[in-house]
Amino acid sequence: MxxxxxxxxxxxxxxxxxxxxxxTRGFFRVAGVDEVGRGCLxxxxxxxxxxxxxxxxVRGLRDSKxxxxxxxxxxxxxxxxxxxxxxxxxxEARRIDEVNILQASRLAMKQAVxxxxxxxxxxxxxxxxxxxxxxxxxxxxxxxxxxxxxAASILAKVDRDECLRRWDEVYPQYGLAQHKGYATPEHxxxxxxxxxxxxxxxxFEPVALAVPPGAEPPAGRRMQLSLFAAEAR
Numbered sequence: 001m002x003x004x005x006x007x008x009x010x011x012x013x014x015x016x017x018x019x020x021x022x023x024t025r026g027f028f029r030v031a032g033v034d035e036v037g038r039g040c041l042x043x044x045x046x047x048x049x050x051x052x053x054x055x056x057x058v059r060g061l062r063d064s065k066x067x068x069x070x071x072x073x074x075x076x077x078x079x080x081x082x083x084x085x086x087x088x089x090x091x092e093a094r095r096i097d098e099v100n101i102l103q104a105s106r107l108a109m110k111q112a113v114x115x116x117x118x119x120x121x122x123x124x125x126x127x128x129x130x131x132x133x134x135x136x137x138x139x140x141x142x143x144x145x146x147x148x149x150x151a152a153s154i155l156a157k158v159d160r161d162e163c164l165r166r167w168d169e170v171y172p173q174y175g176l177a178q179h180k181g182y183a184t185p186e187h188x189x190x191x192x193x194x195x196x197x198x199x200x201x202x203x204f205e206p207v208a209l210a211v212p213p214g215a216e217p218p219a220g221r222r223m224q225l226s227l228f229a230a231e232a233r
Contacts, residue, residue, distance in 0.1 A: 012144040014062045018137065019052065019148055022122045029084065031120035032148025033113055033130065035105045036064065036156040041191070041207050042174065042181035042200050043167055044090040045101065047108035048155035049116050049123075052148045056082040061150040063143040064157035076158040079151045086151075087115035088159045094218075097203045106130060112152075124149055171197050 022030045035047040052058065058078045060071070067075065080086060089111035096104040106128060113123060113132045123134050126142035126149050142149040161180055168177035174190045174197070181187070183206055191200075191210035200207045202217045211217060 012141055014144055014147060014150050016052075016054070016057075016147045018124050018139065018146045019054070022124070022137075023054075027122035027135075029118055029121045030148060031085075031113060031116060031123050031134075032142070032146055032150070032152045033109045033123060033125040034143050034149050034153040034156060035109055035126070036153060036160050037181065038101055038105050039183070040181035040201070041183050041187065041204050042093070042176060042197070043164060044092045044160070045096060045105050045108050046088065046090045046156040046160040046163070047105065047112045048086065048088045048152040048159070049109070049112035049120070050079060050086045050148050050151040050155060051084040051116060051118075051120055052079075052151060053082055053084045058082055058147075058151065061147045061154070063150055064153040066144075067154070069161070072154050072158050075151075075154050079155060083151070085116045085118055085120075086155060087112045087117075088155055089115060090160070090163070093199050093201045096201050100203065101201070102128075126153070167199060171199070 019030045029051050031049045031051045033047065033049045035045055037045045058075060060075060064072055089108045091104040091108045109125065110130050110132055113120065113130065120134050123132060123136035124142060124146055125136055125138050127138055127140055129138055130136060139146055143153040164176045164180045173194050175186050179187050188206060191206060195212050196207045196210050198218045202208055
């Protein structure tokens with residue numbers, strides 16, 4: 001099979017290696033899957049799945065966190081135009097509080113895979129296993145190593161950022177358009193000043209601690225601190 005281009009201590013390089021390896025094994029609809037917003041304090045977690053067309057490459061793919069917003073927008077348009085299939089899914093904050101952020105992220109990724117048309121015959125996923133029918137391979141740092149996972153991270157990031165810009169119009173006091181719901185000093189100051197909104201994640205410690213004394217979370221929500229609350233993605 002040959003060595004991975006990222007074996008050993010070499011810097012991570014994003015490439016089509018894993019897709020090519022899958023095709024040599026007889027798989028031709030190879031989907032990359034990733035999520036965005038796992039470490040945020042506000043709003044949904046997003047996921048995307050992408051089956052790239054090897055005959056219509058998208059140059060410049062890499063982890064969405066390594067790209068500026070304008071470049072992500074350009075690449076997202078090219079991915080949607082050239083991919084064999086792509087899909088985006090999200091899981092809202094209320095559901096995150098019900099099942100925890102890890103399970104909500106897995107659910108969003110599963111939904112994105114299931115929305116692909118045509119569906120994949122092989123799945124490359126960033127770091128964790130999914131409950132999907134197709135055979136799969138979990139890749140640590142997949143968004144930095146694998147073109148199709150990087151493409152998924154870009155679509156998920158672009159859609160989530162747009163979602164947070166829309167939420168900023170509803171809740172302007174939090175500055176969501178700037179920090180996109182992450183635990184920045186600005187966001188923490190706004191939580192301290194205004195308390196959390198209904199769309200915050202009450203199982204995340206900074207949100208739970210910002211609930212005024214004696215106040216209750218929205219109906220049906222709980223404030224049991226998540227084991228994954230400190231995790232930033």
